[in-house]
Amino acid sequence: MGKLSATAVKAAKRPGRLGDGDGLFLIVQPGGGKSWMCRVQKNGHRRDFGLGSASKVSLATARERAREIRSWVELGLDPIFERRKAEGIPTFRQAAARVIAAHSKTWRNEKHGKQWHQTLEAYVFPQIGDLQVHEITGPMIRNLLSDIWLAKPETARRVRQRIGTVLDWAYASGYRENEAPMRAITKGLPRQPRKDGHFAAMAYSKVPSFIMKLTARESFSRLALRFAILTAARSGEIRGAVWEEFDLDAKIWTIPAARMKAEREHVIPLSLPTLVILERCKELRIGSRSLVFPGARGDAPMSDMTLTKLLREMKESVTVHGFRSAFRDWVSEETLYPGEIAEAALAHRVRDKTEAAYRRGSLLEKRRKLMDEWGDYCQNVDKNYPMSDS
Template structure:
């Protein structure tokens, strides 16, 4: 028999059926609760409709009818209710929480640029969107501008976005696990062929250095000067920390975990480099933080130094290309053996037998070489008159 308002009021402990799955549960304490029992996707589910003290019999029947309608339409009422109560953070907030949760497990500072890659390339486009609305189409939109321009960085960002969305799923912000496998199908193919990075001719480097020195010092300008002086890779500069330097001895020790060859590299510092570092030391915010950073924690972007070149009207040349300029200069303008220049660049010997017998790192010769390179870099730029005279002499 269906329930009546009186039966609801006087019902004793137990389950009292109204019909079509709507029941009144009465506990020993006297508490009365409405529950609708239904089948959903082959499973029996109980849906709570509230206390009988707050929900009348008529209201319980109306709520039950509404729930049955949702189920017929393929909607999961429990999931809908959970979704309505869930507070979904923005993609930027979810990313920063993911970063804070994961960073303690990272072994070195090479991952310090993890969050900066989002700040530079992702947050401006989708940072404010709820994390559960970030799908493959949005990720393609984010990666399109950089997919061919900086392919390695773009691939890393794709992997990192996947990590953030997995984290969001675990936290309950995204109901389903995100699959980004289709993202690459919406992007052009990245060619595997190796292209030599364009380099500035070594004769033009002094003019650039003079412009950098004359301009107001910034973290980016200091980083570019430092990179040129030492002929190192940009990442080796960007992630350098103060604990790697002995300025009294003029030595920079880069741990193997930060080197491409995975071997510790000891760099002899020239006088101009030491002077630059001593000035930055006076302005540091941390004794063990990043050298080229505004807060000691976040490294400058990998595009910061490149932008300085573009702003100076230098097209094509890359930061990495200064290593090539150094190599050409050493070969054409000095008598230092090629092995010394190669060691200065931290290149590994291709011949394994030769590598097994040659244990020296040519440190003293490299100190001389880097001092001469710094002298060339800081030499007065060639004027148009001297260029014309040199061309005439060559003719």
């Protein structure tokens, strides 16, 4: 028989802890709130488990829950996990939905969420989507990854990472007794073919003639690609550019931190060729639309494939990002500007603390001279490069 009674529980007012026996306690808070707590000790380890509010859980129910917890501990089971099982463990599909909802608050755009949904729907849900998260084993994960591990290595790595994230959440939430053995799973798969990790780039000597080819016709995609080359900016930074970011009198483009890969504001000096492009975009602007390089729908940015499609139509195998490499190579081989100026122009993160301190300023005026010279270089045509347009 316990030490407490229903009447004593109701009458308890003084803040503190009242013991019922066998590790069951009534906790009275300074504000008057009351709750149940079960304390269990085994092998020198002590754990406390909340059993709910005393206003909703009766003394008899609290005693029953405490007995259940003590039994689980004696049997070597995790009470939190067992309680989750009793409440209903989610399927992988349900767990993934919760993880996506939680992570979406930190994603900078909707693209990440769409990628999560697409990869899980295509490669994961058909095999383990309807299994409860505690039933999913290492071999199951390895089997579904093995179907795409060599055929689609980059996709497979992303799928592996996303499965691991969902199962980490399940473990941390008490729905799995053990973490998923993602490292062991990777060890059990064949070695993927190595890639050099570089984006296909055009030789900088070919860039002036390529820009001339771009000017043979006019479209927002061609204007955007020319602007990307001349500013050495990333595709997403170009496609998302809005007029409010530009100060044409000061000849600068300020990209806010929220749109930068490094999550740090970046200022780009505008050369004469880039100002010419912006003036043309102003002439083509419809109403008060904010995008400098609007997509087909006008009020929405062009897709990330638009510029890639343009390159393919022009029979070029390079990538948009590769033009940043062409700019970097040109700085190294054709100018006397130090590397930190080029890195600042590319908005690269600096890992070395000493160099980062040296580059704490924006180096704006030095970069302005650099971008002017790059603009001048890009106006010169390499006559050895084929000029026929496609």
